[in-house]
Amino acid sequence: MALYSEKVMDHFRNPRNVGVIEDANGVGEVGNAKCGDIMKMYLKIENDIVEDVKFETFGCGSAIASSSMATEMIKGKPLSEVRELTNKAVAEALDGLPDYKMHCSVLAEEAIKSALEDYEKRKSENNS
């Protein structure tokens, strides 16, 4: 009974899509330092498809793993699918999270949602 599943540890140890997209067209940041978790998502969306995604996270092992897994789950996916991503799906893809760590998967979902909102906002601003 390790604290985390092998999947979580793999994504924590070798996080996918770490970093910054300088020319991202959707950026979202959620959480706060007070609670010990901040997640920032950078999206590069083209033709309603997530062409690239990167993240930066300040947080615990499951926060980092959730960010990493979430980025993998949305990379290359159409926005319609990305919008459906739930925290449960992220947690499941990680082979589960301890109960009191489920909020990390929630943050990942919210970070993506927040980046999508930013993208929509920018788009509507550009269009107007």
Added chain:
Amino acid sequence: MALYSEKVMDHFRNPRNVGVIEDANGVGEVGNAKCGDIMKMYLKIENDIVEDVKFETFGCGSAIASSSMATEMIKGKPLSEVRELTNKAVAEALDGLPDYKMHCSVLAEEAIKSALEDYEKRKSENNS
């Protein structure tokens, strides 16, 4: 740290002067079965000297040892000395008793006192 001193165990295992004196001229019984200790002392007194002494005891290890030690301490002794016997002396002669067992030495003292009283009573009855 055995419960009892070697002396106590010796007198318990090999009690001296156990039994009955059929022609005792002083008999005393103290304690009661309810409390778990009864001591009975038989004295054969001649010329103000304890010529013989025997005891019967229902009771714990230290009660039996105290009876035995007390009989040894008074056997062959003049009544003047016997009257001075204290429970403390009995306990000391046994190399000490646990605090909560001191009452056994008290019983021994009382049993002898009671037998002496019986002796005095019989004497005064005979004289009258």
Added chain:
Amino acid sequence: MIYADNAATTKMSDAAIDAMTDCMRNTYGNPSSLYEVGQRAKEVLEDARDEIIKAIGADNFREIIFTSGGSEADNQALRTAAEIGRAAGKMHIISSAFEHHAILHTLNKLEKEGFEVTYLDVHEDGLVRSEEVEAAIRPDTCLVTIMYANNEIGTIQPIREIGAICRAKGVLFHTDAVQAIGHIPVNVKDDNIDMLSASAHKFHGPKGTGFLYVRKGIKISNLIEGGAQERGKRAGTENVPGIRATAVALKDAIAHMEENDKIIRAKRDRLIAGLKEIPHSAINGDENKRLPGNVNFCFEGIEGESLLLLLDDKGIQASSGSACTSGSLDPSHVLLAIGRVHDVAHGSLRLSIDETISDEDVEYIINAVKEVVTYLRSFSPIWRDLVAGKKEFIL
């Protein structure tokens, strides 16, 4: 040496000692730590909990709280029920007159806090009557606590019936199963038990560990406040090696229960038959509804401590309800509760055997007891009076 005091404490099994030592050497981490040695300790802890759950027929890991022993478990169970009762305005508790002091003294404390306690009679056979439990239940009863098996006379109470009555009436039911667990089948579900106390050193496990079973849904009160161990219900760094050894010992005890039961029961019955030959003696408690290893007798005209010491000299280690063994003036409250008068209660002997005792040991014990009883009677002033007809025999 013949150790015949397994109700006082047992020798740890080699398997339990080995498990404990291995754990002390290799799994020394704190289960709250998230690195490897800590998580390994946590794993050992939770595996042990799973074993315990299986062993008593529970089904949820949240139902077991590890404690420092049976006394702590008893205290916490009663405290838990009392808090629930107080909150509901139910301040009546039902128990029996011959519970262990961990129960009785806690009940005394609760009485001082305003609870009312009904102590049921345990009758001459050492058995609580389930009808009397039922009759004693009132609308303000918050708890029934009756021990599974008595520690002195070994009588096994009608726990399943009592449990069913409590369940039907919606009253919490706790049982101090310290003497039963590992010795006779106990199943918290079948027996309708809400809370149960156990202590590892009574089933060849280590001293200083035990557990409390609390059925899911019952709000547990802490006895020890502090860290978040045991889901916040019992603070203190977990005694992982002790807990592991507890699980190993209990699993073992249950695996061998049936075969050991047969062995022990046969020797117990031979002991009882042998000791019955001693005139003016009597067995304490029902002869059949008792723990497989328990033999308890009163011998008229002698006192228990001197009996024990002389048996010790003969290499037999046993126990007595004699006042003198406890430093008090009153003999065992258990013997008084089954109606033994003081005079006789002082002269009691408890032999509690396990499966390692041989047939020769059994015969040796019978002869030794006969010899010692005869010897002590030979200079007992009470015995003299009884024989002389100055006093009437009670037994």
Added chain:
Amino acid sequence: MIYADNAATTKMSDAAIDAMTDCMRNTYGNPSSLYEVGQRAKEVLEDARDEIIKAIGADNFREIIFTSGGSEADNQALRTAAEIGRAAGKMHIISSAFEHHAILHTLNKLEKEGFEVTYLDVHEDGLVRSEEVEAAIRPDTCLVTIMYANNEIGTIQPIREIGAICRAKGVLFHTDAVQAIGHIPVNVKDDNIDMLSASAHKFHGPKGTGFLYVRKGIKISNLIEGGAQERGKRAGTENVPGIRATAVALKDAIAHMEENDKIIRAKRDRLIAGLKEIPHSAINGDENKRLPGNVNFCFEGIEGESLLLLLDDKGIQASSGSACTSGSLDPSHVLLAIGRVHDVAHGSLRLSIDETISDEDVEYIINAVKEVVTYLRSFSPIWRDLVAGKKEFIL
């Protein structure tokens, strides 16, 4: 593997394990039994008590109560003082903001029962001021309870001065010395201590044993009711093997305290110096008035749990005051008490070393922490903002 979490728990010494195993095999009797194996167990128990008495500078065997650990000892000490206070109509208690939860949660319980508690500030250096203790004492103060050394940041409190003040004012003084005993000199007489808690697994003894010192003349309240063990003040069959191992471990710790202190202190100071080189880091608690083996740092821009997990991957076992390691949202109350803001408190690391750590280990740790902190900062959005000047550095 480098075990650097001795403040969480220690590995038992071989001597303690051997003493325990020997005792489990050979001295399994119940100390309350009067036959030979029982009396031998009693002897072992009382010899252990004598060792403990000597080890803490007490002089009466009645002053030590063996418990299941530090938490139980803390609970019983506070319960004892509260009962004395209540009886005297004194319902005020003084403590500090960074006590162990075994103290804080018990104090919360007492507050619910009507007690008023003053929690003294521990200042940025992690030290209670004895003048502030003195100023806080009121006519209705029944207890001052201040820990000897803090379990997270290792700061050593001015116990002797506080003790002297309490003694002069006639107020009971308890100290949770769980982290101090066996590591720094503690003497209940010189330090004017009325009650003291200790836990064996913090000084290479077993888990599940500890003790409470209560100065002669103070009326002790039970936490666990039942049998007459520990002179009626703590029920439950004594954990004789654990108690013996406790005494062995403590004697050992004290015998080697001076030499070990030198070794550990040198390594601790090297660790501190090494970690200070990490930019935007800060040591928590006074650098000198701390336990010889305690190192505690905050690193800005990173979170503690991920730091620990990566150190674990490198074979270093340490701890953090991070909220994530405890399953709560708030980081360590200790770090908050010394004024660390939440953002920074989440990024803490505690290394607690013993004398077995090598110079190579120390250098390895320093390099590993540097590496991991740098790595985690490389993708920390906070660190990015700090470096970009969007946020101000706190450290």
